[in-house]
Amino acid sequence: MQNWGEAGLLDHCESLRSDATWVAAQWASPQALLLAVDELGRVSAGEGLTVPEQSPHGAYDAQRHFLLGLAAGRPVFVQAGETDAMASLRELMPVLDDADRELVVKAVALVNWHRTSPHCSVCGSLTVVTSGGLVRYCGGCRRERFPRSDPAIIVAVVDADDRLLLGHQVAWPTGRMSILAGFVSAGESLEMAVHREVGEESGLRLSSVRYVGSQPWPLPRSLMLGFVARAAGTRIEVDGVEIEHARWFTREELTAAEDAGEVSLPGSASIASRLVAEWRSGELPAPEG
Template identity: 70%
Template sequence: MDAWNGPGHLDRCEHQRPDAGWLSACWADPAALLLSVDAAGRLDIGAGPAVAGRRPGGAFDEQRHYLLGLSDGRPVFVQSAEFAGGAGLRELLPVLGEADRELVVAAVALVQWHRTLPHCGLCGAATVVTLGGMVRHCPACGRDRFPRSDPAIIVAVVDADDRLLLGHQAVWAPGRLSILAGFVTAGESLEQAVHREVGEETGLPLSAVRYVASQPWPFPRSLMLGFVARAAGTDIQVDGVEIEWARWFARDELIAAVEAGEVSLPGEASIAHRLIGDWQAATLVSPE
């Protein structure tokens, strides 16, 4: 997950995108790569150690072929398509290298945005794709629309004894646990969202909150913002709606529960996995 903290491998080529000739040259580049994403967010690549794709073929169509950018100097495009098989991000992210993880997340996020929001949010007219897929322009009212991300917080809550709070949602399989998360609402800061979500779901007040890291999470278009927080108490009162039950875990208790098969934790693709892992390794510095 440390890849998301760096400068990134993908050059999004903001200044070159207005040049239609440059976009066509990228499509014709012998090193160019074309990825495909289906309606379920699966990619037409196998869960191997690197992204395997095909060369773009035929003429470049700006309305269908979206340029993600240059990855190590190689133009990478993505299109919406239907195909048999494919692999989802939860399968791919744990096995891909940093550069390829960035590519597949960007590919899914961009295709889903184009697929779900083809009309102008102001006047309702159909929009057209410009700037190699990074803008949808409304010919009716002249408005430009850009890919959006919905901010969501995810927080590792610890108590005074450095125990970790984990909760179970009613819709999850028995024994599946994770840290708390929720979307940021209108007019709310990230820290306010942390306090509100923890309070709503478990009744716990927080004494301190600290930002840790973020992760793009296109399910469908979230940006997960990770925090660690210290609880001001330990009396849990779950909401019974989103969180069915929750409890505190010491490190040895959680290890034993996982090894016994009583508890399953988030997969390696998620920032939740990283935050829980950092707490288990005693490297997650909680705020005072």
């Protein structure tokens, strides 16, 4: 999985996309590509889970056709809709290269924003799409509205013996476990959210917290912010509402539980998988504290 820590490969064309004539010319380019995103957040896919070589067709409609940017010089657009072959981000992200992975994530994020936020959040007026799809303009407020991301923390908690804490959510299938996560509340720092969520879900206090990295997850519009933290103790008291049970694992215990079919971990598309994998390899040192 890409760790999302490098510069993006997609050119957003910030200085050009406000020119509607230029954007329309990109739609008409013989090199242009068109992706589709359906109501479930699935993306049009080519054979073997690839980004399809689908060209735009018909007249350009600024309210329906959104320019993601230029990928290696090729204009890439997205629209809400469905094609014969659709695939989820969980299917696509582990197999696509960095450039195409960035495309499909941005495609889902942008279509979801337009689908769920057509009206101004202040005055309620219907907004119109501008800047090739990256802005919605409110005529009532005379202000521009931009896509938003909801910050959520996800944290690998380890104890003094370097055991990893995994929890099982009430709504999950039997055996599925992962590290703890939750949304950041209003007026709360990321670190405060880490302490609060871990305390609420497991009853543990943390002695230290360290930021690791982030990952966009546009279902619906989350930005996952990954941390590693050291627990001040080992006594677990789950909330019973969101987390049904939790336990500490050594590396050997986790491998044995997976081999026996007792535990299933997050898919490789997720930052949770990355954090667990780095802990298993010894590449995720917890902060001292």
